Amino acid sequence: MLKIENLHVRVAGKEILKGVSLEVNAGEVHAIMGPNGAGKSTLGNVIAGREGYDVTAGTIEYAGRNLLELEPEERAAAGVFLAFQYPVEIPGVNNTYFLRTALNAQRKHRGEPELDSMQFLKRVREKLAVLHLKDELLHRAVNEGFSGGEKKRNEIFQMALLEPRLAILDETDSGLDIDALKMVADGVNAMRAPERAFVVITHYQRLLDYIVPDYVHVLADGRIVESGDRTLAHKLEEHGYAWIAERHVPDTISAGAA
């Protein structure tokens, strides 16, 4: 489904990703772990199509298409979803209105009929029930005045409603207490399906106790330096990221190059 090969990305002139390769198949859950500044969020943003990320080499293929040629909204319509590390507050835009507009924009792009208010509301109710979310969230402006946990849950709610094929969760666990973390994990687990893939970006192993990954990758200094099964997360937890650093000498020559 997603095939990243030798991806090099510069942000503000600085090389952040230095040759990332990753293949994710439908039905799989991949966890990307790594220390701060390793380039984890950059990877998520590049896949979603954020501006300011300069791909200098490498390719990203998604569902047989060159993902890098698509606009962010085209990627969304094609089934790519990024749960933001820092969801944006949009005062004055009602959450329900926003979601219906987004869903219908995607459906229209795919040539599917748009949902009317009743159909949309029915879908909203189903998803709310699964996520144990309060109705009240719907009537507020997008993320405005939401607590950290509410913002992250709103991201998962959006994901549930938009039903993407590839969901990237960018540190969705950061700032969550254990109850909120379980809720987020329940939401993700409820959506796991043979046709859907997840890339879970996290700094801590904790989330992976609840969202059990098929594969774990360690991203350090712009490269995937270690890949393995779920037990790799536990090793990291035990030894810390320094353990990885000791095993891999950073490529100072390429890092220092203009």
Add this chain to the structure above:
Amino acid sequence: MAGALLEALLDRDALAGASRTSPAWLADARRAAAEALVREGLPGARNEAWKYTSLRALEQRKPIVGDAEAKRRAVEAATFGLPGIDGSRLVFVNGVLRDDLSRVEPAAGLSIFTLATANPAELEPWRAALARDAGTDAAFARLNTALAADGPLVRVAPGATIDAPVHLVFVGIAAEQEIAWHARALIEVGAGASLRVVEHHVGAAAAQIGNVVAQYALGAGAKLDLVGIQGASDAATLIRRSEFSLGAGAVLSTHALDIGAQLARHDIDVALAGRGARFASRGVFALRGRQHADLHLDVRHAARDTASDILWRGVADGRARGVFHGAITVEAGADGADANLSNKNLLLSPHAEIDTQPVLEIYADEVKAAHGATVGQLDEGAMFYLRSRGLPPDAARQLLIAAFCGVALADVAEPALREHLAAMLASRLPRIGED
């Protein structure tokens, strides 16, 4: 020295026409205003209050005073009808009352006259307001004093509550020649009384000069809810001055939507004169093309425990130019004052310009004051967030702009009017291709 504009307007016939039925004191006030204008002229290039709005081009125009055909011009009622607003309505076309378009719904405690038809005894209570000289900066108010022949006089008796909003409509409509019309509105809400007003400026394809002075007086404990809609013709020049004085415990709540006129200047002067008086102002201007809007808000906290809360939004597209000047003065002794001013502006085109100047002058000790003003572009982070959820750039842009402005009109009390204002606003914002 008076320029061509003043020479054209202050001719003997025009002045005589305006004072035809006046009592002597009003004729004196008109004469004094005209003399002050001839002596001091219009504000010059160095006048700080007119820094962003040059009057040089305006000064060269030679319109005629008033419109002799105003009572006969065809005006569609649909141009000023508002949903949910069905109380008394006074319609002035090019500054002249139109009985055929107006109606007075009798209400206990509500009295309505007009400047042109009130007799000297009925005019007497308005003497101080009509004769008030607001100084050189307010040269157009002087012009208004000298020349305004008509306008609404609305009074609410102490203690009376008027439920249905009073709809004051000023229509600018094309005449055979370029005209300059003047209207004077006087509104008094007695002690403990309550009133809702919609001050509504509309127009169609008229290169003309409109000059409206509205003076609102709120007695102790009075309440006034004012919605101002400025949808003048894109070709018009509309100069407005709105003065408010608030007695002890009076509450003034205003909402404004300014989308019309080629050149719009609005001075809003608020005196919080009585202890505990409160003023809230919400407004938005949305400009496009070569529109120019200059808003001057001047709030004076002159008594203890007074509050002002100002939230304005501005949007400029094309080559439009917007100015927001928000000045709050807390006078010595006005302890316990609470002043809040927020003005955020959005530039939608590289050629648009908005200048915002919050000015806070505090001479009292115990004061809470906060102000913030910004001019910027759409937030890239918000744009990406919406696009990442599937919204095309145009739709994301439109949603963000509407939301940015919408907060200023979100708490208009009357739901039908609120929706109408939102739709009016949307009609002036950049459109996306609906298909």
